[in-house]
Amino acid sequence: MKAEIITIGDEILIGQIVDTNSAWLAERLNAIGVRVAQISSIQDDRGHIIDALNEAKERADIILITGGLGPTKDDITKETLGDYFQSNFVFNEDVYANIERIFKPRDIPVLSVNKEQAKVPDNCEVMINKLGTAPAMWFEKDGKVFVSMPGIPFEMKGLILDSIIPKIKDKYNTQAIFHKTVLTQGIGEAKLAEKIEVWRKSLTLYDIKLAFLPSLNSVRLRLSSYGGARSEQKVVEDKVAELKELIPDFVFGYDNQTLEEVVGKELNKKKQTVSTAESCTGGNIAGRLTKISGSSDYFIGSVVSYSDEVKKVMLDVSADDIEKHGAVSREVVEQMAIGVKNKLKTDYSVATSGIAGPKGGTDKKPVGTMWVAVASPTEVVSKMFRFGDERSRNVERTVITALNLLRKQIIKEEL
Amino acid sequence: MKAEIITIGDEILIGQIVDTNSAWLAERLNAIGVRVAQISSIQDDRGHIIDALNEAKERADIILITGGLGPTKDDITKETLGDYFQSNFVFNEDVYANIERIFKPRDIPVLSVNKEQAKVPDNCEVMINKLGTAPAMWFEKDGKVFVSMPGIPFEMKGLILDSIIPKIKDKYNTQAIFHKTVLTQGIGEAKLAEKIEVWRKSLTLYDIKLAFLPSLNSVRLRLSSYGGARSEQKVVEDKVAELKELIPDFVFGYDNQTLEEVVGKELNKKKQTVSTAESCTGGNIAGRLTKISGSSDYFIGSVVSYSDEVKKVMLDVSADDIEKHGAVSREVVEQMAIGVKNKLKTDYSVATSGIAGPKGGTDKKPVGTMWVAVASPTEVVSKMFRFGDERSRNVERTVITALNLLRKQIIKEEL
Numbered sequence: 001m002k003a004e005i006i007t008i009g010d011e012i013l014i015g016q017i018v019d020t021n022s023a024w025l026a027e028r029l030n031a032i033g034v035r036v037a038q039i040s041s042i043q044d045d046r047g048h049i050i051d052a053l054n055e056a057k058e059r060a061d062i063i064l065i066t067g068g069l070g071p072t073k074d075d076i077t078k079e080t081l082g083d084y085f086q087s088n089f090v091f092n093e094d095v096y097a098n099i100e101r102i103f104k105p106r107d108i109p110v111l112s113v114n115k116e117q118a119k120v121p122d123n124c125e126v127m128i129n130k131l132g133t134a135p136a137m138w139f140e141k142d143g144k145v146f147v148s149m150p151g152i153p154f155e156m157k158g159l160i161l162d163s164i165i166p167k168i169k170d171k172y173n174t175q176a177i178f179h180k181t182v183l184t185q186g187i188g189e190a191k192l193a194e195k196i197e198v199w200r201k202s203l204t205l206y207d208i209k210l211a212f213l214p215s216l217n218s219v220r221l222r223l224s225s226y227g228g229a230r231s232e233q234k235v236v237e238d239k240v241a242e243l244k245e246l247i248p249d250f251v252f253g254y255d256n257q258t259l260e261e262v263v264g265k266e267l268n269k270k271k272q273t274v275s276t277a278e279s280c281t282g283g284n285i286a287g288r289l290t291k292i293s294g295s296s297d298y299f300i301g302s303v304v305s306y307s308d309e310v311k312k313v314m315l316d317v318s319a320d321d322i323e324k325h326g327a328v329s330r331e332v333v334e335q336m337a338i339g340v341k342n343k344l345k346t347d348y349s350v351a352t353s354g355i356a357g358p359k360g361g362t363d364k365k366p367v368g369t370m371w372v373a374v375a376s377p378t379e380v381v382s383k384m385f386r387f388g389d390e391r392s393r394n395v396e397r398t399v400i401t402a403l404n405l406l407r408k409q410i411i412k413e414e415l
Numbered sequence: 416m417k418a419e420i421i422t423i424g425d426e427i428l429i430g431q432i433v434d435t436n437s438a439w440l441a442e443r444l445n446a447i448g449v450r451v452a453q454i455s456s457i458q459d460d461r462g463h464i465i466d467a468l469n470e471a472k473e474r475a476d477i478i479l480i481t482g483g484l485g486p487t488k489d490d491i492t493k494e495t496l497g498d499y500f501q502s503n504f505v506f507n508e509d510v511y512a513n514i515e516r517i518f519k520p521r522d523i524p525v526l527s528v529n530k531e532q533a534k535v536p537d538n539c540e541v542m543i544n545k546l547g548t549a550p551a552m553w554f555e556k557d558g559k560v561f562v563s564m565p566g567i568p569f570e571m572k573g574l575i576l577d578s579i580i581p582k583i584k585d586k587y588n589t590q591a592i593f594h595k596t597v598l599t600q601g602i603g604e605a606k607l608a609e610k611i612e613v614w615r616k617s618l619t620l621y622d623i624k625l626a627f628l629p630s631l632n633s634v635r636l637r638l639s640s641y642g643g644a645r646s647e648q649k650v651v652e653d654k655v656a657e658l659k660e661l662i663p664d665f666v667f668g669y670d671n672q673t674l675e676e677v678v679g680k681e682l683n684k685k686k687q688t689v690s691t692a693e694s695c696t697g698g699n700i701a702g703r704l705t706k707i708s709g710s711s712d713y714f715i716g717s718v719v720s721y722s723d724e725v726k727k728v729m730l731d732v733s734a735d736d737i738e739k740h741g742a743v744s745r746e747v748v749e750q751m752a753i754g755v756k757n758k759l760k761t762d763y764s765v766a767t768s769g770i771a772g773p774k775g776g777t778d779k780k781p782v783g784t785m786w787v788a789v790a791s792p793t794e795v796v797s798k799m800f801r802f803g804d805e806r807s808r809n810v811e812r813t814v815i816t817a818l819n820l821l822r823k824q825i826i827k828e829e830l
Contacts (some may be wrong), residue, residue: 002758011628012596013451016440016637018435022456027430036428037463041437041454044626055470072608072627105783105801111605131805149549150814152629154808211431215742276698276719282705283698286719290697293773293806301725304691304717310759314716314729344725358708392709394435 001172003029004060005039006052007065008077009151010116012041021066021153028160032172034062036250044068049080062168062360067151068238069134071113078121078137081148085139087121093134095126099133127163136163146169156276178233180240181213182221183257184250185404189214191223192250199239199246206235259403260288260295266410267298272347274406276302277315277340279327280354280370284399300344315339326348326351326365333371334380348410349375350402354385356394368394372402374409381409416587419475420454421467422455423482423492423605424566427456436481436568438797443575449477449590450641459483464495472559477583480567486528493552496563501556502536507550510541514548541580546570551578560586593648595655596628597636598672599665600819604629606667607636613663614654634813667819674818675703675710680715681825687762687792689821691717692730694742694757695769695785699814715759720751730754741817743768743780745788749797752790763825764790765817769800771809783809787817789824796824 068077336351354370361367483492751766769785776782788797
């Protein structure tokens with residue numbers, strides 16, 4: 001079973017946006033055993049769209065098309081598909097009801113251009129887009145499937161997961177590919193590879209493929225088995241358990257789990273709470289923790305103390321210590337952690353103080369110097385890290401590192 | 416002058432990596448007046464590569480190919496190009512010297528697979544890759560140019576900037592393309608289209624293309640002029656000025672500017688400061704403001720008051736008002752803004768309180784109900800919004816809306 005992805009829109013071709021939709025889509029298709037043969041980004045241009053459809057159907061069984069379905073005049077995908085499939089356009093009540101439903105809570109009338117979006121080709125299956133006004137359209141022609149979706153990522157993703165993937169699985173008897181991803185933090189790719197070399201070699205015996213997926217301050221290890229039998233899934237899971245025993249300090253979760261999710265689960269289990277005191281991370285640890293629905297059960301609040309004054313007034317950090325050691329120091333970051341824990345009356349707290357850059361570095365404390373502290377019911381631990389010289393990456397690395405230190409401390413307190 | 420980009424490699428097609436090379440490349444090509452007609456990602460497969468080259472040369476003058484030049488067996492681009500252009504392979508001394516130069520500091524011997532990389536087709540121009548072992552190769556056939564480059568981003572970028580862009584400019588008399596993007600917030604795509612319809616029509620007189628690029632709670636309008644003459648750039652800028660007069664409340668910036676950048680510039684100009692008190696946005700406004708290098712000049716700090724207790728203790732919000740009106744109310748959000756402004760001694764402050772969801776909604780205050788307040792040196796303004804039912808989008812929308820309210824208030828205080 002082969003698919004092709006066609007993304008329509010000049011914004012990709014002039015380099016204004018990076019196409020992240022296609023990688024997401026390709027991953028989902030692979031997971032249900034559909035291989036992607038080609039991804040093409042083309043212009044909002046009638047002739048070009050038709051050529052691309054013709055070329056794609058020579059190579060693939062399923063052609064997934066994103067973009068060009070907006071209500072404005074530069075969006076020509078629907079019209080072009082209508083020509084290509086020789087459709088008549090009909091007014092669809094369900095699509096219109098969905099548009100009204102979206103407009104209603106915002107207290108704005110449905111505009112005529114939006115009303116136009118309810119006109120759809122009569123020879124396609126229409127799939128309602130719960131998150132936007134443009135529906136998806138599923139056409140079949142010459143034994144091939146063509147699906148048109150909006151290009152806005154969350155709308156596309158909703159349609160894929162809710163309607164399109166289920167329909168593909170239903171129509172074709174696709175063979176599952178089994179992937180399991182192990183999430184690690186606190187160890188580099190090369191060092192990790194060295195540590196698990198013997199284990200890695202054993203995977204070939206079971207026909208399991210291993211991929212190293214490094215990202216900022218964490219490395220994911222993906223194990224893939226292409227047979228799809230239940231017994232093979234079991235083998236992958238056994239191998240994952242072996243790996244966890246091999247590097248227990250570094251594995252923090254699996255598949256799509258996030259550090260904030262894992263931390264939240266641990267805290268929920270113990271009915272404990274956390275607060276943060278953030279300098280260099282500027283509220284990003286709080287932002288990350290509150291991504292989780294229900295985080296108000298364990299996340300109480302945060303003080304973002306960008307200025308020294310706020311550190312003193314809101315967190316009771318000693319003015320003398322700031323003077324003597326500087327704001328980026330073990331003394332200050334530990335006092336920040338203790339201060340926020342006391343003021344907000346939480347069981348745990350996390351604090352950060354560092355030089356995110358690009359300015360503010362000195363010889364002794366270069367850009368990328370980051371202090372992280374965790375206060376727990378029994379102790380305060382702190383650690384210094386030296387990251388790089390790029391501001392946003394330094395912040396992101398510190399956030400991940402701080403969340404993982406918090407996670408480890410929670411688990412340590414358990415023992 | 417038209418180009419196409421072909422990226423070769425399974426890692427994009429299985430969704431393992433996002434193709435960021437193409438957007439970067441497209442932007443560079445546009446800047447020298449070369450339009451990108453299509454971007455295709457294809458498999459490491461001989462037949463597929465040849466088909467893609469044949470299709471691309473029908474549409475474009477320049478075909479840029481990345482990937483598949485590594486030393487391992489799955490990299491087949493060079494061999495396939497050799498077949499396509501009927502080349503003989505010859506050993507290139509310069510390429511080999513470059514490989515030796517790269518291996519030397521690492522104290523490892525040149526492997527035979529790397530030595531193979533010095534064998535290149537005899538009918539192409541070889542361009543040395545200072546940052547890696549695989550060179551770029553420039554072929555010409557039937558009046559079309561084909562350039563093959565490694566896919567590793569920094570190697571590709573080095574070759575493009577040092578060798579390939581200069582050679583394209585030299586060979587073709589390229590004309591620059593001029594883009595200008597206008598950033599709006601606070602108005603939907605359809606409503607915006609209606610408001611600027613007459614202005615939009617006037618663009619066709621000047622051969623300016625307009626694209627609507629909606630994202631979460633903001634719409635970008637991109638004007639493009641393909642002539643490239645200085646006079647045309649002036650026309651685009653005049654048209655942008657007209658648009659700004661037409662919808663002054665909604666335009667917050669241009670091109671790659673962000674709201675946090677615009678807010679930062681305004682505050683810097685006036686040497687004023689800001690703080691935030693965040694409930695539903697969980698520190699994300701602070702996180703956004705501190706993305707900007709130098710933000711410590713105007714951003715003082717934040718209190719993330721997820722629990723009611725923190726609102727009372729840290730922000731002096733009246734317990735009675737929380738009881739009477741609830742935490743998600745005008746009374747509470749305004750007191751949060753005043754509280755943080757006083758405690759952190761800033762000129763401005765922003766506060767948010769809302770129900771991000773998916774739980775916590777009531778009939779009177781459904782999920783998506785968001786209060787935002789801005790306190791300025793002269794007044795406190797607050798506003799309620801009803802967004803949707805998805806947590807992360809509700810947060811993101813509130814962050815953007817709050818930053819734009821802050822921006823408008825700063826500008827209002829100027830008048």
